[in-house]
Amino acid sequence: MKSNLTLIEKGTRFLVSYSALIVLAILILVFGILNPSAFFSLNNLQNVFVQASPGGVVALALTTTMIVGEFDLSVGYMASLAGLLVFGFMVNHHDNFLVSVIYSLGATSILGLISGIIVSRLKVNAFIGTLGIGFVAVGIVYSFSNGALITGKTPHIVDTLGLGSILNIQNLTLIWFLCIAILWIITERTPLGIHMRAIGGHARAAELVGLPVAKIRMCAFISSAFLAGIGGIMLSMRLGSGQPNAGNGYLLDGFAATFLGRGFYRPGQFSVPGTVVGALILQVGYNGLTIIGMPTAAKYYFSGGTLVVALALGTIAGNYHFKLNDKRNKK
Amino acid sequence: MKSMTQPILQLKNVSKKYVGLTALHPSDLEVYSGQILVILGSNGAGKSTLLKLMCGAESSDSGEVIFQNSLQKHWSIATSRALGVEVVHQELAVVGELNPIENLYLGREKVVHHRWWPFLAQGAMRREGTALLKSLGAQVLNLKGKTVELSGGQRQAVAIARAVGWGEKLIILDEPTAALGIGETAEVEQMIRTLRERGLAVVLVTHRLDQAKNLADRVVVVRQGRIVGSFVKRDIEVTKLATLITGDETASVV
Numbered sequence: 381m382k383s384n385l386t387l388i389e390k391g392t393r394f395l396v397s398y399s400a401l402i403v404l405a406i407l408i409l410v411f412g413i414l415n416p417s418a419f420f421s422l423n424n425l426q427n428v429f430v431q432a433s434p435g436g437v438v439a440l441a442l443t444t445t446m447i448v449g450e451f452d453l454s455v456g457y458m459a460s461l462a463g464l465l466v467f468g469f470m471v472n473h474h475d476n477f478l479v480s481v482i483y484s485l486g487a488t489s490i491l492g493l494i495s496g497i498i499v500s501r502l503k504v505n506a507f508i509g510t511l512g513i514g515f516v517a518v519g520i521v522y523s524f525s526n527g528a529l530i531t532g533k534t535p536h537i538v539d540t541l542g543l544g545s546i547l548n549i550q551n552l553t554l555i556w557f558l559c560i561a562i563l564w565i566i567t568e569r570t571p572l573g574i575h576m577r578a579i580g581g582h583a584r585a586a587e588l589v590g591l592p593v594a595k596i597r598m599c600a601f602i603s604s605a606f607l608a609g610i611g612g613i614m615l616s617m618r619l620g621s622g623q624p625n626a627g628n629g630y631l632l633d634g635f636a637a638t639f640l641g642r643g644f645y646r647p648g649q650f651s652v653p654g655t656v657v658g659a660l661i662l663q664v665g666y667n668g669l670t671i672i673g674m675p676t677a678a679k680y681y682f683s684g685g686t687l688v689v690a691l692a693l694g695t696i697a698g699n700y701h702f703k704l705n706d707k708r709n710k711k
Numbered sequence: 712m713k714s715m716t717q718p719i720l721q722l723k724n725v726s727k728k729y730v731g732l733t734a735l736h737p738s739d740l741e742v743y744s745g746q747i748l749v750i751l752g753s754n755g756a757g758k759s760t761l762l763k764l765m766c767g768a769e770s771s772d773s774g775e776v777i778f779q780n781s782l783q784k785h786w787s788i789a790t791s792r793a794l795g796v797e798v799v800h801q802e803l804a805v806v807g808e809l810n811p812i813e814n815l816y817l818g819r820e821k822v823v824h825h826r827w828w829p830f831l832a833q834g835a836m837r838r839e840g841t842a843l844l845k846s847l848g849a850q851v852l853n854l855k856g857k858t859v860e861l862s863g864g865q866r867q868a869v870a871i872a873r874a875v876g877w878g879e880k881l882i883i884l885d886e887p888t889a890a891l892g893i894g895e896t897a898e899v900e901q902m903i904r905t906l907r908e909r910g911l912a913v914v915l916v917t918h919r920l921d922q923a924k925n926l927a928d929r930v931v932v933v934r935q936g937r938i939v940g941s942f943v944k945r946d947i948e949v950t951k952l953a954t955l956i957t958g959d960e961t962a963s964v965v
Contacts, residue, residue: 478717565830568831569820569831569833570828570829570830570831571820571822571829574817574820574831575804575817575818576807576814577809577813578808578809578817579807580808581806581807581808581809582805582806582808583808585800585806586806586818587847589817589818590788590789590792590799590818591817591818649808652894700775705869
């Protein structure tokens with residue numbers, strides 16, 4: 381059967397399956413050619429990965445809800461909240477690092493649970509439900525800090541994790557890799573992963589085979605808030621302070637990364653490897669534009685443009701791919 | 712034929728009322744292993760209500776459900792499934808985004824436990840799933856791609872195989888060929904015959920008279936919430952069925 385594919389069909393299939401990876405390769409190639417010594421330096425590669433790491437974890441957070449067919453607009457605010465709380469507990473309350481992390485992630489997880497209840501049990505639209513919870517997170521940030529930055533003496537481990545590295549790989553990057561590995565195993569190698577994809581693909585069918593749809597969706601919201609909290613804590617460790625709005629921008633980057641990721645691994649679907657590639661596309665782009673001396677505005681043109689073009693190409697190629705399948709099935 | 716075996720499922724005097732509407736008047740129905748029972752009727756005749764009562768998706772307002780000679784006091788989807796009853800719903804049988812093997816095992820995946828966490832036994836699922844499809848004569852060509860990319864017939868084959876994999880006693884098929892072309896319908900009908908040959912009890916809900924004639928060992932006709940006719944294979948006549956479905960003595964078959 382496969383041998384009957386024409387060259388155009390093979391090409392389309394390849395484009396649909398690897399479009400995000402192709403975009404990433406093109407970016408690396410272009411920036412590598414424009415300024416090879418700066419772009420391919422070890423320092424710069426470390427930079428790309430470490431800058432992608434906190435946002436990369438927030439994008440993974442978003443992926444968990446996207447896989448089950450929902451979305452979470454609160455991830456950026458959750459990241460800000462956890463990043464601020466962890467410094468607040470360490471600096472103002474003199475709690476140790478681990479306790480501060482547990483408190484912070486506990487707080488975001490509880491908010492995630494509330495989002496989950498609102499969306500999956502009370503059937504409130506995720507757009508409204510998670511935006512509302514996002515604003516609650518902002519409220520907590522301001523109650524806790526009056527909108528001020530929190531900085532001061534922190535345990536040594538904060539600097540070690542935020543700025544240190546092992547074998548030339550920054551610790552924050554290692555934390556991102558760890559999150560990727562765990563989430564990949566859960567979504568790709570366990571029944572829960574299949575159930576999540578089934579719910580995202582066809583919730584009613586999943587319900588008919590007896591899957592606990594509401595419960596799994598609720599777990600996705602809790603994991604999303606938990607991971608967003610980790611991303612926020614990573615960012616604050618890198619910045620060396622808790623900043624009230626530090627993670628807010630991660631929402632849009634996260635969306636861009638997850639949608640770009642639909643062009644890799646599971647074409648047309650959200651997946652962990654896809655989101656990782658999406659996050660790298662954005663970061664390589666931002667980094668490359670800075671290296672070749674483009675102004676800040678270019679970063680926004682790039683992320684918006686890449687997202688729209690990638691989605692449009694993905695949709696066109698996807699539709700063509702379906703038409704080919706249809707044609708083949710009818711033969 | 713009927714007297715030789717005990718029915719696997721008996722509905723005695725079951726009925727269903729919704730607010731302001733009697734969906735099914737008190738009715739009796741028996742389902743036998745190794746037979747295909749076709750339930751015929753036009754839209755809104757009560758076929759779906761009968762189907763839901765058979766699989767426990769709805770509870771009856773009266774009468775009793777007996778499965779394998781045992782009176783079922785709490786007949787629900789969970790109970791019927793646990794006893795080996797599976798339903799293939801027309802549009803909702805498979806998740807298009809999953810691959811055929813994932814669909815076959817959805818909700819009942821094979822796992823290997825590493826410490827406390829269950830991991831998918833992907834190799835075993837692929838091997839056994841492929842063997843199951845093959846044994847039913849299902850030609851699913853791409854087991855790794857999305858199910859939505861398969862033809863309608865292949866998707867239905869996956870749905871039926873899924874039901875067979877779990878429902879080892881009674882398979883209820885709700886309009887399985889409604890959206891299929893001629894060739895695909897023939898493939899699915901062949902699969903249904905294979906189920907009978909395996910000794911399973913098969914209930915086929917359809918509105919197609921030709922299908923009833925070709926496949927059925929028994930036909931039950933439902934009209935306006937009542938069972939208005941029941942025939943064994945040798946007595947099945949398409950014109951008679953058409954008359955009963957419509958209630959119109961002048962009804963003819965084109």
